[in-house]
Amino acid sequence: MKVTMLGTGAALPDPDRGHTSILITVNEKQYLFDCGNGATRQLIRANVDPSTVDVVFLTHLHMDHIADLPFFLLSGWICDRKVKPSIIGPPGTKEFVDHSLENGAFAVDINARAQFPQRRDSMEMIRPDISIVTPGLVYEDENIKVYADYVEHIESEFMHCFGFRVEAGDKVVTFSGDTAPSEALLRLAQDADVLIHECSFPEEALEFRKKVGIGTFAHTSPIELGKIATQANVKTLIPTHFAHFDTTSPIVKKYLAKHMPIEAVGPEMLDSVANDIRENFKGSLQLGRDLLRVDV
Numbered sequence: 346m347k348v349t350m351l352g353t354g355a356a357l358p359d360p361d362r363g364h365t366s367i368l369i370t371v372n373e374k375q376y377l378f379d380c381g382n383g384a385t386r387q388l389i390r391a392n393v394d395p396s397t398v399d400v401v402f403l404t405h406l407h408m409d410h411i412a413d414l415p416f417f418l419l420s421g422w423i424c425d426r427k428v429k430p431s432i433i434g435p436p437g438t439k440e441f442v443d444h445s446l447e448n449g450a451f452a453v454d455i456n457a458r459a460q461f462p463q464r465r466d467s468m469e470m471i472r473p474d475i476s477i478v479t480p481g482l483v484y485e486d487e488n489i490k491v492y493a494d495y496v497e498h499i500e501s502e503f504m505h506c507f508g509f510r511v512e513a514g515d516k517v518v519t520f521s522g523d524t525a526p527s528e529a530l531l532r533l534a535q536d537a538d539v540l541i542h543e544c545s546f547p548e549e550a551l552e553f554r555k556k557v558g559i560g561t562f563a564h565t566s567p568i569e570l571g572k573i574a575t576q577a578n579v580k581t582l583i584p585t586h587f588a589h590f591d592t593t594s595p596i597v598k599k600y601l602a603k604h605m606p607i608e609a610v611g612p613e614m615l616d617s618v619a620n621d622i623r624e625n626f627k628g629s630l631q632l633g634r635d636l637l638r639v640d641v
């Protein structure tokens with residue numbers, strides 16, 4: 346089992362980090378978890394042909410987790426995909442895919458390409474099978490079983506948000522999606538070999554937000570994350586979904602100014618995040634970065 350972090354950033358465009366996306370490889374079969382902006386290009390950089398990735402899981406429908414999905418599907422189509430893709434996602438996934446492709450945003454593109462017999466004959470490759478996640482076992486094949494549960498991110502009347510537990514033989518990888526500390530996620534992560542968990546803001550940013558009165562939000566702090574990883578007894582923790590606090594870009598910094606003390610923003614903030622996680626977690630810690638690879 347292999348984990349490749351394709352994108353490890355949050356919602357802003359960031360020259361140093363792509364939007365969220367994770368590839369899990371088991372017996373040479375590829376499974377994609379979230380498909381934020383840049384995911385398809387990152388697959389190529391990881392030496393994986395996007396047209397060979399047949400199964401996609403979506404934690405929730407925030408754009409930093411799905412922005413690349415239409416491009417991923419269209420790329421597979423023009424790269425001669427052989428297997429119809431499957432997408433397992435929250436309520437709204439069917440509508441998102443439907444509105445994105447031949448019945449919506451890319452109708453003109455697809456119609457023009459479909460004038461060529463090779464494309465016309467493979468239209469099924471951009472008509473994915475979609476199943477809607479509910480808590481419990483959501484996927485099973487010869488390699489993996491995937492379990493899902495609700496996590497604490499957005500009120501469910503607006504959006505359903507899930508975490509996933511992937512079991513491959515006796516190996517377990519859990520992915521939190523976006524969430525505040527969550528009992529359900531603790532269960533999904535119990536005794537995992539790898540926990541990939543969001544850690545959007547450093548403690549300094551949270552204090553700053555409190556001080557300037559920016560409202561509540563549903564993410565997990567480094568101190569909380571260390572406690573979660575210890576409580577769930579995970580071997581390796583990969584914090585990810587960094588909200589650009591380590592950016593070197595002056596443009597991204599400009600947009601961060603209302604969220605954190607701007608003079609602290611930069612790569613050195615990763616040290617304080619790691620130190621804060623370490624207060625409560627003594628296992629293996631691999632800070633997320635794009636194209637980080639972990640063999641499980």
Ligand SMILES: [Zn+2]
Nearest residue numbers: 355407409523
């Ligand atoms: Zn996000």
Ligand SMILES: [Zn+2]
Nearest residue numbers: 405407498523
């Ligand atoms: Zn989100």
